[in-house]
Amino acid sequence: MNKANRIYKEIQQITLAVDCIIFGFNDYKLELLLIHRGFQPERGKWSLIGGFVQNNEDLDEAANRILFNLSGLENIYLEQVKTFGKSNRDPFERVVSTTYSAMILKSDYNEDKVEEYDAKWFPIDQVPELIFDHREMVNSAINRLRRRIRSTPIAFYLLPQKFTLPQLQALYEVILNEDIDKRNFRKKIAQMKFLVKLNEKDMSESRKGAYLYRFDKILYEKDKYFNL
Amino acid sequence: MNKANRIYKEIQQITLAVDCIIFGFNDYKLELLLIHRGFQPERGKWSLIGGFVQNNEDLDEAANRILFNLSGLENIYLEQVKTFGKSNRDPFERVVSTTYSAMILKSDYNEDKVEEYDAKWFPIDQVPELIFDHREMVNSAINRLRRRIRSTPIAFYLLPQKFTLPQLQALYEVILNEDIDKRNFRKKIAQMKFLVKLNEKDMSESRKGAYLYRFDKILYEKDKYFNL
DNA sequence: ACAAAAGTGTTAACCGTACACCCATGA
DNA sequence: TCATGGGTGTACGGTTAACACTTTTGT
Numbered sequence: 001m002n003k004a005n006r007i008y009k010e011i012q013q014i015t016l017a018v019d020c021i022i023f024g025f026n027d028y029k030l031e032l033l034l035i036h037r038g039f040q041p042e043r044g045k046w047s048l049i050g051g052f053v054q055n056n057e058d059l060d061e062a063a064n065r066i067l068f069n070l071s072g073l074e075n076i077y078l079e080q081v082k083t084f085g086k087s088n089r090d091p092f093e094r095v096v097s098t099t100y101s102a103m104i105l106k107s108d109y110n111e112d113k114v115e116e117y118d119a120k121w122f123p124i125d126q127v128p129e130l131i132f133d134h135r136e137m138v139n140s141a142i143n144r145l146r147r148r149i150r151s152t153p154i155a156f157y158l159l160p161q162k163f164t165l166p167q168l169q170a171l172y173e174v175i176l177n178e179d180i181d182k183r184n185f186r187k188k189i190a191q192m193k194f195l196v197k198l199n200e201k202d203m204s205e206s207r208k209g210a211y212l213y214r215f216d217k218i219l220y221e222k223d224k225y226f227n228l
Numbered sequence: 229m230n231k232a233n234r235i236y237k238e239i240q241q242i243t244l245a246v247d248c249i250i251f252g253f254n255d256y257k258l259e260l261l262l263i264h265r266g267f268q269p270e271r272g273k274w275s276l277i278g279g280f281v282q283n284n285e286d287l288d289e290a291a292n293r294i295l296f297n298l299s300g301l302e303n304i305y306l307e308q309v310k311t312f313g314k315s316n317r318d319p320f321e322r323v324v325s326t327t328y329s330a331m332i333l334k335s336d337y338n339e340d341k342v343e344e345y346d347a348k349w350f351p352i353d354q355v356p357e358l359i360f361d362h363r364e365m366v367n368s369a370i371n372r373l374r375r376r377i378r379s380t381p382i383a384f385y386l387l388p389q390k391f392t393l394p395q396l397q398a399l400y401e402v403i404l405n406e407d408i409d410k411r412n413f414r415k416k417i418a419q420m421k422f423l424v425k426l427n428e429k430d431m432s433e434s435r436k437g438a439y440l441y442r443f444d445k446i447l448y449e450k451d452k453y454f455n456l
Numbered sequence: 457a458c459a460a461a462a463g464t465g466t467t468a469a470c471c472g473t474a475c476a477c478c479c480a481t482g483a
Numbered sequence: 484t485c486a487t488g489g490g491t492g493t494a495c496g497g498t499t500a501a502c503a504c505t506t507t508t509g510t
Contacts, residue, residue: 012282015240058314060314085286085288087284165489166489206481208490411501434507435460436461436508459510463507466501466502469499473494481489483485
């Protein structure tokens with residue numbers, strides 16, 4: 001920033017906000033958490049969870065705070081996606097909003113909060129009409145997620161610490177919106193040493209039971225080869 | 229954004245800025261355009277070109293305006309990279325800055341402006357100390373560029389409309405910071421029908437002369453297979 | 457004639473993809 | 484015993500990667 005330009009600052013009237021695209025995986029569907037607007041304007045529509053950035057708060061902290069207020073969860077995995085800055089994107093005032101993508105484990109999530117905030121999970125192929133440019137925000141978050149799950153181990157934030165390969169594969173299938181060959185998928189998993197097979201089965205989803213696996217962060221740090 | 233949160237807005241004192249990472253290709257080097265700070269504090273250091281966002285201006289427009297003021301160029305190719313929002317990133321006031329990556333053709337660039345703004349081009353491996361978190365901004369822009377030139381035709385913004393394959397290859401080599409096999413590189417080029425060979429040679433860089441090529445946007449729109 | 461850069465094909469290794477049957481268990 | 488979902492290997496085709504010589508032309 002050039003000091004000569006600081007002249008503009010005096011008159012700047014722009015509010016900075018954060019909006020969160022919250023992903024969850026449940027019942028073999030990828031879902032988004034949205035809140036319902038019970039007031040005018042845009043009454044009846046749904047929106048992302050958002051809030052304004054406070055003066056002494058990092059942008060990332062603001063996203064964390066907003067998520068904590070809503071969910072009671074701390075240290076949620078967050079990634080900045082994109083900043084939306086069209087001057088008329090919010091018709092009521094000038095708000096520039098930075099979006100963050102969050103991965104949460106639905107089972108950790110405090111369901112009381114859902115009530116309190118009039119929030120609801122929607123499968124991503126059944127997202128209702130959203131206010132302002134929130135639909136565009138959702139789209140860019142999904143596109144980013146699709147790109148990133150192929151090369152980084154972020155899908156594990158959407159699963160319990162111990163998960164089965166059928167679960168993991170189903171998660172990839174719904175995110176990528178395509179069928180994946182079971183054997184090819186497992187071949188790749190086997191190459192990634194940081195995906196550790198446990199001597200323990202999950203018997204809840206089939207008669208035979210499926211082995212549980214665990215993502216080992218330390219092993220991953222040593223050899224970050226990730227390719228799915 | 230939830231209206232209930234708008235309470236925070238009244239007291240928000242955050243200024244929104246844009247900083248531009250301007251890439252150019254010259255003399256077989258990838259370069260960055262930086263401006264020199266001739267005043268305290270941080271005197272003598274270099275910084276990115278930046279400015280504050282105006283009240284009725286889209287964020288993207290702000291980046292375009294700032295670049296136009298500096299370079300006299302319109303319709304420069306720009307991509308939003310990331311928003312930097314640590315509360316103390318600018319020690320003098322609270323400024324959140326969205327970074328944009330720009331590709332410019334050094335030969336189009338108005339060199340008088342360089343003088344006027346005390347600006348200078350630096351090869352990316354010789355970037356001087358930068359103010360604040362500008363070094364981090366540069367790094368994320370370079371990383372993004374490295375990812376994107378493999379799958380999208382953005383490198384052509386750094387070359388004249390007619391360019392030779394040795395030029396194009398050299399550009400890829402400096403951006404990716406690795407040697408590329410000439411024959412394999414040309415094999416891939418040959419597959420991309422939107423890279424059109426002209427019946428015209430550039431004789432300025434060798435005795436034999438190298439055929440000129442052109443990126444055909446319309447052909448690219450028909451078949452966007454891009455892989456380098 | 458020689459120096460300097462442009463241009464050109466073939467082979468081997470690797471990776472992605474397609475594909476079908478047996479296994480373990482609970483009801 | 485049967486229905487359900489879990490688990491396993493191989494072969495083919497395409498892509499990537501390695502590699503060396505000939506061409507053109509100005510000096």
